[in-house]
Amino acid sequence: MTHARISLHLVLLLLFCCSSWTHAAVLVSIKPIHSLVAGIMQGVEDPQLLLSGGQSPHRYTLKPSDARNIQQADLIIWIGPEMESFLPRILTASERPNIALLDLLKSENKASHNHDHEDHAGRDPHLWLDPLLAKRVVQLIADRLSLLDPKHRGSFEKNALTLQQRLDRLHQELESRLAPVRTTPYIAFHDAYGYLEARYRLNSVGTVILDPERLSGARHIRDLQQKIRHTGVGCIFTEPQFEPRLVESLIEDTATRNAELDPLGSDLPAGPDAYFQLMRRVANQLVQCLANK
Ligand SMILES: [Zn+2]
Missing domain, CATH: 3.40.50.1980 (Nitrogenase molybdenum iron protein domain)
Known part of the structure; x- marks a missing residue:
């Protein structure tokens, strides 16, 4: 076998092996949102969780390992400066793509003239505590993930739909429980x-x-x-x-x-x-x- 052939084999081998794990590395700030993202990405890849311990995001300070994880992420999903006040500086410095869910919901509200949530809550950052709002968050994240990783659009959409049905059932349950x-x-x-x-x-x-x-x-x-x-x-x-x-x-x-x-x-x-x-x-x-x- 000539050198040229060997290197061609090597290139093909690399293409084959690595195309199967070129998934997007998604990093999510807090556990409730991480859980929803994990549901959307199920069967594709596991998102990473930034605050994995019992810390309050209101009082958190970044560790060197967090900075490394942020630097290596293809997408960082967080709530907004009202929740993770430790994030904006490093996000700007790292120049990594990120989604602040409060901003995303706000621009969606503007586009659809739906002022529902903006009005009553202003910028209350604890948006996951309403399962019906979580349904919208799931849709917005699934759309973004599909842009980032179009090869898995089908899985993201299917998972998002299942998750939204599950959120509907959860809402019914909480309604009668409370x-x-x-x-x-x-x-x-x-x-x-x-x-x-x-x-x-x-x-x-x-x-x-x-x-x-x-x-x-x-x-x-x-x-x-x-x-x-x-x-x-x-x-x-x-x-x-x-x-x-x-x-x-x-x-x-x-x-x-x-x-x-x-x-x-x-x-x-x-x-x-x-x-x-x-x-x-x-x-x-x-x-x-x-x-x-
Ligand atoms: Zn809080």
Whole structure:
């Protein structure tokens, strides 16, 4: 065999071997969104998760390994600077393609003159907590992935459809699960549940902290104590990403109960089911504490 033939074989071999793994490397910031992306990409490739531990994205600082992962990604999917305030600088510096879901939803709303979500929530970044909004997010991401990796468009579209049907069923389930506790007042830990509360018409009367990046001031704490004493607050929720001591002192000598509510599914195994597990658990945590009244 001549050298020319050998190198031709080598080229063909490389083309063959490598064309099967030239999938897009997709990096997703937080677990709930990662779970939806994993559902869309099922059977094609697993997306990577940036915040894989129990950290709050509101207080996260990047590690050198995160910077490396960002540098190697073909697409980074995140919520927006209101959620991952640690990301914009490095995204600009890395010049890697990225999708900020809040911007994507906003431009879609503009295009379709659908001001629904913009109006009630402004830039509440916890958009995954409404399964019907998650359906739209799934569609937007599937469309972007199809542009990035057109060879797998068929799989992305089929998976997105299955996922949207699953989200419809989840919505039905949450609707009937949450109906009995709709009117009971409660205080959430941080302002994360606007989408959930609007979708299921829940009765939130405040949050323990006003800003997840800062400590609550004395006046806000006095306001909370007033509310707890005078509005029959059934439950105050803690979150695993935050220190619960403030909640414990707030409910001392009152009839108000406390329980944990986890909007991120910190301890759940990442993957296509994580989203559904976390949403069902949020509903159960709400119902268990509020129905007890
Ligand atoms: Zn939050």
